[in-house]
Amino acid sequence: MTLKLYDTMTREKRAFVPRDPERVTMYVCGPTVYNYAHIGNFRPVVVFDLLYRVLRHAFGPERVLYAANVTDVDDKINRKAADEGVPIATITERYLAAYNADAAALLALPPTFQPKVTETMDAIVAMIAQLLQNGAAYAAEGHVLFDTQAYPDYGKLSGRPMDEMIAGARVDVAPYKRHPADFVLWKPSKENEPEWESPFGPGRPGWHIECTAMIDQALGLPIDIHGGGIDLVFPHHENERAQGVCATHDHTYSAFWLHNGFLNMAEEKMSKSVGNVALAHDLLKEYPGEALRWALLAGQYRQPLEWNGELIDQARNALDRLYRVLDDTARFLSGTGEPPAGGRETDAMRAAYDAVFAALEDDLNTPGAFAALFQLADQVRAAVMAKNGAQASAGRDLLVQAGGLMGFLQGDAQAWFQGGADEAFKAKVEELLQARQAARAAKDWPQADLIRGELAALNVEVMDGPAGATWRIKDPS
RNA sequence: GGCCUGAUGGCGGAGUGGUGACGCACCGGACUGCAAAUCCGUGAACCCGGGUUCGAUUCCCGGUCAGGCCUCCA
Numbered sequence A: 001m002t003l004k005l006y007d008t009m010t011r012e013k014r015a016f017v018p019r020d021p022e023r024v025t026m027y028v029c030g031p032t033v034y035n036y037a038h039i040g041n042f043r044p045v046v047v048f049d050l051l052y053r054v055l056r057h058a059f060g061p062e063r064v065l066y067a068a069n070v071t072d073v074d075d076k077i078n079r080k081a082a083d084e085g086v087p088i089a090t091i092t093e094r095y096l097a098a099y100n101a102d103a104a105a106l107l108a109l110p111p112t113f114q115p116k117v118t119e120t121m122d123a124i125v126a127m128i129a130q131l132l133q134n135g136a137a138y139a140a141e142g143h144v145l146f147d148t149q150a151y152p153d154y155g156k157l158s159g160r161p162m163d164e165m166i167a168g169a170r171v172d173v174a175p176y177k178r179h180p181a182d183f184v185l186w187k188p189s190k191e192n193e194p195e196w197e198s199p200f201g202p203g204r205p206g207w208h209i210e211c212t213a214m215i216d217q218a219l220g221l222p223i224d225i226h227g228g229g230i231d232l233v234f235p236h237h238e239n240e241r242a243q244g245v246c247a248t249h250d251h252t253y254s255a256f257w258l259h260n261g262f263l264n265m266a267e268e269k270m271s272k273s274v275g276n277v278a279l280a281h282d283l284l285k286e287y288p289g290e291a292l293r294w295a296l297l298a299g300q301y302r303q304p305l306e307w308n309g310e311l312i313d314q315a316r317n318a319l320d321r322l323y324r325v326l327d328d329t330a331r332f333l334s335g336t337g338e339p340p341a342g343g344r345e346t347d348a349m350r351a352a353y354d355a356v357f358a359a360l361e362d363d364l365n366t367p368g369a370f371a372a373l374f375q376l377a378d379q380v381r382a383a384v385m386a387k388n389g390a391q392a393s394a395g396r397d398l399l400v401q402a403g404g405l406m407g408f409l410q411g412d413a414q415a416w417f418q419g420g421a422d423e424a425f426k427a428k429v430e431e432l433l434q435a436r437q438a439a440r441a442a443k444d445w446p447q448a449d450l451i452r453g454e455l456a457a458l459n460v461e462v463m464d465g466p467a468g469a470t471w472r473i474k475d476p477s
Numbered sequence B: 001g002g003c004c005u006g007a008u009g010g011c012g013g014a015g016u017g018g019u020g021a022c023g024c025a026c027c028g029g030a031c032u033g034c035a036a037a038u039c040c041g042u043g044a045a046c047c048c049g050g051g052u053u054c055g056a057u058u059c060c061c062g063g064u065c066a067g068g069c070c071u072c073c074a
Helices: A039-059 A075-084 A088-105 A121-133 A162-168 A207-218 A230-248 A280-286 A289-296 A309-336 A347-361 A366-385 A389-405 A413-417 A423-441 A445-457
Strands: A004-007 A012-015 A024-028 A064-068 A137-140 A143-146 A183-187 A223-229 A254-260 A263-265 A305-307 A460-465 A468-473
Touching: A004 A254, A024 A039, A024 A207, A039 A064, A039 A088, A039 A223, A039 A254, A039 A263, A039 A280, A039 A289, A039 A305, A039 A347, A039 A389, A064 A207, A075 A088, A088 A280, A121 A137, A121 A143, A121 A183, A121 A207, A121 A230, A143 A230, A183 A207, A183 A230, A207 A230, A223 A230, A230 A254, A280 A289, A289 A309, A305 A309, A309 A366, A309 A389, A309 A413, A347 A366, A347 A389, A366 A389, A413 A468, A423 A445, A423 A460, A423 A468, A445 A460
Parallel strands: A024 A064, A024 A223, A223 A254, A263 A305
Antiparallel strands: A004 A012, A137 A143, A143 A183, A460 A468
């Protein structure tokens, strides 16, 4: 089986073959850290984290280099800093920390590198100088601009014929541009804006050059995979490519271009509590990160995804079901008293397990992978019901492994169901549970139901099983 | 105005030139003191109009609707 990925550039799905299997490189455009990130900003985080995991599995963890940048030089940052009367770094550090915490909560692995513009300034300046030297850039009125006419392939990535686009554009063209599509590589800073020294005069980099320089510095051009949101195809990635190719004289830049679709926000349903629960930071207060991760992967990454409260509930329920299988299996295995070692899975289990990988290798078909995961879970449950400890154990291991490849099911099942409960709370619940058990033993049903009601008031749901009662935190709704 | 995507059951969402996955929800049954879970089972969809084909949800054309980009927004 081979990994197949859809490349925006060639508009086709094709086999992924890295330039060097010992050193697979991926770069993804990250956030501008001036605020809490919208949940939509985390779709690429989760999607490319999944790809990162798949690549690590395929080529070996230490052979995959993943760089996800952070933009910490930006007008919006400047404005925010001015509003609060604090240095730029105060803003960027605050929101970078929040961003990384949120990404971690969504179970995204930390990338190998997280380059920042402020730490790449030398490389940016050097690359601009190189472009000037190569005749692909020119200076005008304190700016340095990229000369799109110097790059015949310009527009190829986004599939835009330049003349038509300019004809239809509603943009004012700066008078110092030789061609309307030319874009800024370096520009003078305005009053009170941060600025850096350069051979072209003091100033700051334009938007696109930073990524190209960060890629070259962190990974080295060309790379195997470049990812980001679909909105970045033009102009950002088109420009990146133009710069990179003209600076390095290597035509690849990135062998594959991957772009994730947008989240469709249904504003009417989103307001479960109040206002915009659309910030990942806020959503994470209400839902387990693992459920949000599942929701973000509920659709194939290139398709638009309907984002609403129901989607999150469904994701949570889906994980409930898988964790329940894990939990029931654990109970069964501990009940049998003999931890079966070296058990063997059934063919159906193995087939489902393989199907998870096959789906992911097909351009990250996460819905297909989920379907296979459920198939596997069903097989494990069947083994438990058949009281086949060896098969249950082996199947459970496969399920945890397959889920793990996608970043799921690595937590303790009890923790999933009782997530967020502290020790004092658990003790309180146990106390009520025992009182209820006593009432049940005495067949005092009214009393037992009364206690169930008390637990319900604590947002706890009781489940009576053959081995006693278990409990879980109910849905937040 | 130009360019580009998409349209599948109540909801989310795969896939395919010929019995339309999967999950959630719903309904019936089993089980249960109650409830949950679980098990068995039922029902339910391919935007509209043409074309190609023995046959189209799938391919082509047109339309409608929705979304994205052309304004440093994933």
